[in-house]
Amino acid sequence: MIFTVAIDGPAAAGKGTISRAVAQQFGLRHLDTGLLYRAVGARVANGDDPVAAAEGLTPEDLARGDLRSLAAGEAASRVAVMPDVRAALVDFQRRFARAEGGAVLDGRDIGTVICPEAEVKLFVTASPEVRAQRRWLEVGGDKDEVLAQVIERDRRDAERATAPMVAAPDALLLDPTEMGISTAVEPAARAIREAFGQGRA
Numbered sequence: 001m002i003f004t005v006a007i008d009g010p011a012a013a014g015k016g017t018i019s020r021a022v023a024q025q026f027g028l029r030h031l032d033t034g035l036l037y038r039a040v041g042a043r044v045a046n047g048d049d050p051v052a053a054a055e056g057l058t059p060e061d062l063a064r065g066d067l068r069s070l071a072a073g074e075a076a077s078r079v080a081v082m083p084d085v086r087a088a089l090v091d092f093q094r095r096f097a098r099a100e101g102g103a104v105l106d107g108r109d110i111g112t113v114i115c116p117e118a119e120v121k122l123f124v125t126a127s128p129e130v131r132a133q134r135r136w137l138e139v140g141g142d143k144d145e146v147l148a149q150v151i152e153r154d155r156r157d158a159e160r161a162t163a164p165m166v167a168a169p170d171a172l173l174l175d176p177t178e179m180g181i182s183t184a185v186e187p188a189a190r191a192i193r194e195a196f197g198q199g200r201a
């Protein structure tokens with residue numbers, strides 16, 4: 001079975017929680033593609049060339065304990081504007097998406113660039129304030145600064161020339177603000193069940 005669930009959207013919208021939940025529910029492998037950019041950003045912070053870092057990523061790079069920090073997110077967003085960095089990461093993501101057994105990938109450009117043929121596409125979003133609050137609860141620090149960083153990162157991710165963050169025209173839009181992220185898993189799971197039912201798997 002080849003079956004891809006593409007889950008895109010801005011930082012801290014709840015993509016990760018929804019992705020992990022549906023991957024577990026349907027027995028699909030999961031790739032958090034933000035981690036790839038975070039790992040490249042971390043290597044660049046240590047003095048590596050961005051494209052060489054993207055081409056030479058190792059499992060150890062992805063296992064670093066500091067990739068979830070705000071600083072790592074910033075560094076990721078900066079290297080993510082570079083077309084050659086993005087190009088170096090495409091094949092790995094495409095192979096993961098279309099490997100036998102089915103996969104969930106979350107990121108910014110999965111439904112538009114990495115896997116436009118994905119059987120299910122979701123775009124998860126929420127207001128910057130709601131997302132900043134969530135991020136602040138995770139990482140602490142100055143609340144206003146966290147909000148400013150969320151807004152700046154959205155702008156950079158959405159305005160870059162290559163593979164900007166945008167909902168695919170055929171994506172189902174989910175805003176978990178009102179319902180809570182765990183409740184938002186249900187419409188995501190329904191969309192996947194429907195796609196299975198239509199024999200798209």
Ligand code: DC
Nearest residue numbers: 011033034037076077080107108109
């Ligand atoms: O999802 P995240 O916060 O871990 O992503 C960190 C940064 O990586 C994000 O600001 C932009 C970049 N990114 C991207 O450009 N494309 C993806 N598919 C995933 C992440």
